[in-house]
Amino acid sequence: MSVQERKVRERADRERLILVTARELAEQQGWDAVTTRQLAERIEYSQPVLYSHFRGKREIIGAIALEGAAELAAAVRAAVGAAKGPRARVTALAYAYLDFAAQNPAVYDAMFQLDGGLAFAQDETPEPLKDGFAALLETLGEVAGDDVDPGLFTELFWAALHGLATLTRSGRLLPQDTERRTQLLVDRLVGRDGLGSRGPRRS
Amino acid sequence: MSVQERKVRERADRERLILVTARELAEQQGWDAVTTRQLAERIEYSQPVLYSHFRGKREIIGAIALEGAAELAAAVRAAVGAAKGPRARVTALAYAYLDFAAQNPAVYDAMFQLDGGLAFAQDETPEPLKDGFAALLETLGEVAGDDVDPGLFTELFWAALHGLATLTRSGRLLPQDTERRTQLLVDRLVGRDGLGSRGPRRS
DNA sequence: CTCGATTGTCTAGCGGTGCTAGGGTTGCTG
DNA sequence: CAGCAACCCTAGCACCGCTAGACAATCGAG
Numbered sequence: 001m002s003v004q005e006r007k008v009r010e011r012a013d014r015e016r017l018i019l020v021t022a023r024e025l026a027e028q029q030g031w032d033a034v035t036t037r038q039l040a041e042r043i044e045y046s047q048p049v050l051y052s053h054f055r056g057k058r059e060i061i062g063a064i065a066l067e068g069a070a071e072l073a074a075a076v077r078a079a080v081g082a083a084k085g086p087r088a089r090v091t092a093l094a095y096a097y098l099d100f101a102a103q104n105p106a107v108y109d110a111m112f113q114l115d116g117g118l119a120f121a122q123d124e125t126p127e128p129l130k131d132g133f134a135a136l137l138e139t140l141g142e143v144a145g146d147d148v149d150p151g152l153f154t155e156l157f158w159a160a161l162h163g164l165a166t167l168t169r170s171g172r173l174l175p176q177d178t179e180r181r182t183q184l185l186v187d188r189l190v191g192r193d194g195l196g197s198r199g200p201r202r203s
Numbered sequence: 204m205s206v207q208e209r210k211v212r213e214r215a216d217r218e219r220l221i222l223v224t225a226r227e228l229a230e231q232q233g234w235d236a237v238t239t240r241q242l243a244e245r246i247e248y249s250q251p252v253l254y255s256h257f258r259g260k261r262e263i264i265g266a267i268a269l270e271g272a273a274e275l276a277a278a279v280r281a282a283v284g285a286a287k288g289p290r291a292r293v294t295a296l297a298y299a300y301l302d303f304a305a306q307n308p309a310v311y312d313a314m315f316q317l318d319g320g321l322a323f324a325q326d327e328t329p330e331p332l333k334d335g336f337a338a339l340l341e342t343l344g345e346v347a348g349d350d351v352d353p354g355l356f357t358e359l360f361w362a363a364l365h366g367l368a369t370l371t372r373s374g375r376l377l378p379q380d381t382e383r384r385t386q387l388l389v390d391r392l393v394g395r396d397g398l399g400s401r402g403p404r405r406s
Numbered sequence: 407c408t409c410g411a412t413t414g415t416c417t418a419g420c421g422g423t424g425c426t427a428g429g430g431t432t433g434c435t436g
Numbered sequence: 437c438a439g440c441a442a443c444c445c446t447a448g449c450a451c452c453g454c455t456a457g458a459c460a461a462t463c464g465a466g
Contacts, residue, residue: 036454037452158366159376164362166366171322171324172315172323188391239425409464411464417457418457418458419455428445435438436439436440
């Protein structure tokens, strides 16, 4: 039976090779350069081999998106874990998120700009995506404020980060002001005390 | 010379026809369906005619993006004009923005998701894009707060709206909570008093 | 050990894409 | 009215995602 095991292992290896190569190519030359022909040539197999691992290009993108979600969640948790106090944790989360998007633009595209054929915000949503949101919720939930739904607050904060990430990446926002914008975001959405309260009402 | 004038007019008419048709097709069936062949057939000319008006498909997308920017600016100004008080104006702006994105998804895509070959955040940026940002700045600048740069605050608010718009459209956020998210956004970024102040520091 | 069956891979090709070269026809101009 | 210039279309290029079918290598049964 060892022969079969070897074959299974080799197949798994080749599937990893496909994903690693696709990701590499996308980061180097953009997703437009990731064609099935180019990808096949790089892995030194013919095109049909790709289709014995994935239904099509969409599914390759989707697989990389899932990888990315797991990595983003890990990066966020690592950054948050090293920070003391609610406000510091949120700040660390924001920087970790934006850094990830800036450092892995192709993967971020796979997650949010391209069609990877993944389901969102429903039951069939793959685990890594749910967990990615959970990683945000862990930190952001504690600063949502008393009468605010943590999930809703997390969605809003996430949307703001996503907007900053994408607009910056596409050249609509200048990168040099990223830090000031991030500080302002945390200031406003969380508050300076880090407890999500807003001070007394004035009117 | 009247013949030449007629020709110029006809050319301009045809260019409008191309843009109207492309936009219509994109809204009806998505940008994937906007191929040069399909578009040529709809305007009842052959493909090369398209290239006598635009350098390529990118430029068509770009032209529609500029139209969209002008319309978005107008929609925002109209909504803001009908509102009394800074906070009400910001709320109206937010809804107008999100409504525009939801009602004209293909145009919004042309503006922000697709490559229209346009320049951003620099001198060569086309006027409609600058004016679109200006429309946001007019209302948002007055609630930025004393020690906050109005431009920076506008960028942040815009990014949040953009994030909400795109994540909602792609199914990552559920539409039914849009109103609550928008209220929370305005509450946090502007403050309940509508003057951009945040209450006394607590720590 | 032989021989059929199964598995794996490749070549070749389909229908589509954006874009363009070159030939005609049309209609204006002197 | 003749000649010319402007205009538009047919045909085709190189590429895309994807797949059918031929071929080779490997496996398992007799």
